Structure formats: C-alpha cells, structure tokens
Amino acid sequence: MPQDLPISKTAQAVQPFHVMKILGEAKALQAQGKDIIHLEIGEPDFASLNCVHEAVNQAMQAGLTHYTPTLGLAELRQKLSDFYQRFYQASVPPAEIMLTPGSSSGLQLLLTALLNPGDKVLLTDPSYPCNRQFVKLLHGQVVSVPVDASTTHQLTTDLLKTHWQTGIKLVMVASPANPTGSVIEQSELVKMAQFLSEQNAYLLVDEIYQGLVYDRPAESILANQNLGENVLVINSFSKFFGMTGWRLGWLVAPLHLMPVLDRLGQNLFLAAPTLAQYGALRVLEPDALALLEQRRQAFQIRRATLINAMHRAGWTINQPQGAFYIYWDVSNLTEDAEQLAMDILWNAGVAVTPGKDFGDYKAKQHLRLAYTTEPARLEEAVNRIVTYLSTR
C-alpha cells in the first residue's frame, strides 16, 4: 500500500476463490497449447436459449432499455408467481417477489435488511463461499456447523438445535447445494423453519439450483403449508434457466420486509438489468421450459457418465441428487486436496476446485467436480486422472 492510504479490515480479510489460482494456471497451460478439461467451473456450458435472444432482440427494437421499477417488472413478478403455482403448487403472491441483479444481490439485500453488527448467522461447512463473506462484510459473525456425508453434507434440525446459540438471527441452507449437489428433505426444512420461528430467527433457503434434480421432482420450501413469516428464498435465472451472464435472480420474502428491501434496492443497485427481465419473461414460457427440461436430462446423463467412470476407477462416490457437482472425498489419495488439484491440472490437464473454497472442515480431503461439459470429456477426464495417479 503506497503511503498510508486507508484500506478496510473487511476488504483485506475477504478470501479470494482458490479456484481462481487453478483457473489462472489452467489458462497459462492452454496458452502453451495444452488441452485442459474444465471441471472447475460452476457454470453450464450451454448458452441461453435462442427464444430468449429473440425476445430480447424484440425488446431492444421496441426501445425497452430504460430502468424498471426496483422490485422488477410487474409482469415478470406475476409470471414467477404463476410459475410457482404451476410447477410447485406454491402460492407466492407477486408482492412477495423481487427481481435482483443476480442472486448475489438478493443475498446481500436480505442480509443487509436483517443483520446488525455482531449478529450471528448459522451456516454449514462446507457451503457456498460467498455466504460467509457477505456476513463478514456486514460485521456479522458466522456460526459454522461442520457437516459430512453422514447428513449428506446438509444441516438437520438436530444439528441446528445442537449448535444453537443466542444472537443467531438467520440460518442459511441450500437445496440442492453447492459444492455437494445434495438435497434437504422438505419435512426437515419445515421442522427447521418452525424451530427458528420459535427463536425469532429467519431461515434463508438458497434454491439457486432448483430444477436441477435428477431422481425426484423439483421442490420449493414455499410449497409447504403453514410456514411462518420467517422464511426467505433466493433464486436465480443462471443455473436451470441457463442465463448466467445476464445477472438476474430473484428473492421471495414475507410482505413485511418488502418496503425495506425496496428502499435498500433503490440505493444499492436501482434495478435489475432490464433486458434480462424481458428474456426471463420468455424463458418462463412452456416451450422454453421444455427445452430446459432437455438440458436437465443432458446433465443427468453427464452425472451418470462421470459417476460410472469414477466407479470404474475404483473410487467411492455417493450419487448427488442435484446441481451439477460431485464433492469427491480424496482422503485415500492425499492429505492435501489443493496440492492434488494442482498436480492433476499439471499432470493430467484436468482442472477441478479444491474443497478449501467451501470451508475448512475436511476441506483438505475433498475436490469439487462440475459436470458442465460433454460426457466424452468427462470420461476422458477420469481416464487422465487414473493414468496420472498410477504413475505418481
């Protein structure tokens, strides 16, 4: 730092994604002409749908490029409400839905609305890394609950009660989850919500990977009857809907929070991107959803391909139920998964994400593999890793 110019403690403490180091090395290797298979990227390889592009093109030609209301286009909030009713049998009034510039902004809005400095947020280790960072940026405290395969890496009501402490204002869960792809049963979610309601605390359910489940119907906590007013949901058009670069998500919150969220949104980002909202209107039409169902099936095939290849290699893998991740326990291969990730990249040309990005607990024993590429490449990735491991 030149001179004595200020920098905040929170900013200094924010962790980078360790996968960025892998990604940087991977790009350097590619620049040298090496063929790298990318299993580190949490982004579908599919582009957004052509019908979305056509709808956006029409919106542009109609000059619909101005700001929308902070809560989002009224017709899109209505359409999401209809979508919940039709696909999840969930009654979610449009007035409780807010469009956000990516689900990151939804998360930030909700945490900003709820947390005073020193307030506690309970979440699992491992979990999506930014959750912890958002809490720290707001000067909140993270109560981290270590989870492992015995609970499919998910929080349970028992764990919640065991780790309960005063000062917890919010509990965050994700279903399907990143990095594990695991799903929480709705009955368990409802029990958690009820316990938290008694504690005057909120439950925030990350449903960003909603729709990407493979052996069961897609679900939403919002479909459950008799929930209290302490349930929050964030969601996204990035994953199932395949619109990553558009930066559009949404949140669902009880009516009493909406004026606060509206005011915070006015200040923090004004409104979500307009054309992304017109694209989202289109992607919720039946013909577009049918195309997305085909993509879901493609992910299912990829999952099977990767898991079968890993089983053939002799590795023990429990089949995750959703998202597009496998959280691979490599404890029989290494005591330092980050080093193994680097070795696999350099020697096998396969990029994966070290567990360290998702927490501390057993992080050195895990790698995350994303099946966001073609089946043939997934098989080749496993073959390359097998070959490397046999020679080291």
Place this chain on the structure above:
Amino acid sequence: MPQDLPISKTAQAVQPFHVMKILGEAKALQAQGKDIIHLEIGEPDFASLNCVHEAVNQAMQAGLTHYTPTLGLAELRQKLSDFYQRFYQASVPPAEIMLTPGSSSGLQLLLTALLNPGDKVLLTDPSYPCNRQFVKLLHGQVVSVPVDASTTHQLTTDLLKTHWQTGIKLVMVASPANPTGSVIEQSELVKMAQFLSEQNAYLLVDEIYQGLVYDRPAESILANQNLGENVLVINSFSKFFGMTGWRLGWLVAPLHLMPVLDRLGQNLFLAAPTLAQYGALRVLEPDALALLEQRRQAFQIRRATLINAMHRAGWTINQPQGAFYIYWDVSNLTEDAEQLAMDILWNAGVAVTPGKDFGDYKAKQHLRLAYTTEPARLEEAVNRIVTYLSTR
C-alpha cells in the same frame, strides 16, 4: 413487524427517495387519464442506440452469454483506456479499470474497500442521496458540508480545509453534479487531491455525467498530471451513453487497490452483465459517439428551452453547465418545496423532485427539474406552473 423477527437498524434508517411518492401520485393521476409532464426522472428519454442493439444481437447469436471475468471483458477495459487517451488525453492503463454492474456497484466496492466502521466520509449537501446511504450501510460517518450557489453548490479546497477533521478517509465530489448540473474546475480538483494526499485520504470523483456538458469541453480528473495514488473515479454507461437499463458502469482506481476490488467483486456480484459489455464495446466506436454527440446537442437545446421559459416566467435561474438538471431555488414561492412539488403535480400536472432527496441544507427551498423530455413539453411544463402559481 410480525412476532419479534429481526430487522437491522441500518435498513430501518435507509431513506426512501421522496420522489418515489411524487412518482406514485403521478402514475395514479395518469391512470385517471390526466396528462403528466415528467421532469422528475433522472433518466434520458432516449433508448440505447440501434447499433448497440445490433451488436448485442450478434453477441447473443454467437452464444456470448456466459460470465465475464470479474474485472470485465479485457477488450472493453482496453477500449475504455483508449477512449480516455483519445477524448481526454488521459493515460489510464486497462489494469486500473474495472467494469461494474452500474456505477452503484462501483461506489459500493470502493467504499467497502476503504471504510472501517466509524470512518468518516466528507461530501456536500446537496448531493446524490445514495452516497450518504452507502456510507451508513457500512457503518461509516458522513461529514456533510453545506454548499450553496456561492460555490455553484460544489466543494472547494477552502471548504474542504475548513471542514476537515481527523478520521476522514474519503471525500466524494461529482462533476457534473446531481442535482445541480454544476462542474468543478480541474485546478480545484487537483488542489483537493493534493491536500487529501497529504492527509492520507482518497478523493472519489463521480464522473457519471461526463460528456454531458454544454459550454465547455468534457473533462476528467484523470487527465491531470502528477496526481497521487489517492484518486478514484466512478463512471457509467447510463447517462451520456444512454444505456440506463443495461446496468453497466466502471471504476478507475490505483493499481494497488485492484486485487482487493477484484476479490470483493467476486463475492459481491461475480461480474457485470455480459451483453451490456458487448453493447458498450460498440457504443465506444466513432460512429456511435457521433450519434451521442447529437443527443448531447439535443440536451443543450432542451436546457436553453427550459431556462428561457423560466426566465420569461420571471424566475431567477443560473444556467448549469452539465448533466440534465436544474436546481431551482423556489424560496420566493414557498417555505416547503416538497408541498409545492405535490401542489404542482396535482394542479399543473408537472412532476418534479423535491430538494429533500438530496440533503437537508436549504432543501425546502429547492426543486430539481430534469430536462429529459422534448422542448415543447418543457415549455408547456413552465406555462402550466405559471398558470397554477397565478391562481393559488
């Protein structure tokens, strides 16, 4: 609030935009069939350029809908660097430029990078309302410097020194400014930057309305030689470039801050919207800039039309040099500008923004008028207000 569910103090304290009340009433009147002239909206009425739409359409067809790097597309950072060189004779390396999802996010990133709780930020009253809110959300303290027509509502080095106190980490100015349209001379900006460098504090210059000046060349603080490493700039594709709903801005910061900003951006928003970035690549081409120059001239004609009409009405108005606002001193008409705004809306069908949205100092004596509509409508707005005032 149901039960005793938590809500944060900061969220409760966040002020709404008072103009939203005006806007709500205006829409209700329109729904009744009344003709409302909108001078309250800080958004150009022009849509984004057709050439932008064509470029975005091509990018969509090429499947370029995935995430970009957090700092933005490398070619756009280079193109902005070239733009600074060509139009402002400013040497700004691409490595010091970061694309952000709207300039709001740029502001948030910079404040988050710099401020610890309790740190002070000096800014003027009046000024853009969100600036104050961002400081409060980070638990910083606002040091508010009242400014009036005697300094064209701008901060000066003298005022800065007079109001200096320990604990100030950042000073925020805007040129051209919202709500006044006034410009700070570069010599004054450089003096402030030098004083702040001695104090180990940053100067953040909001250049969001850059390019929208009418009697002088557009300028950037970045064109000045021998600046220290304490100068920060935020900018936007919304105003001059006419891309409001696309939610794309950028920031310029010294190289030592970029890794911190990159990490914060990874967590807070991942990346700016991809297609907006492809649109921005196009809007920086010479033919697009020529069209934007025509729009600037249209704003100049509107400014003259509105000011001439106001002068004919017998009102004293100093001609602002930039943006598309007039900050109208109505102290000879009312002691309550917010009430006057409501009266004008109901009786004259003209929507304007009360000064209260921009601070406290002399706020009850001012209204902000935005000349974001056609000249004929601007003249009619003044005529309607004159008629109303003559009958009350």
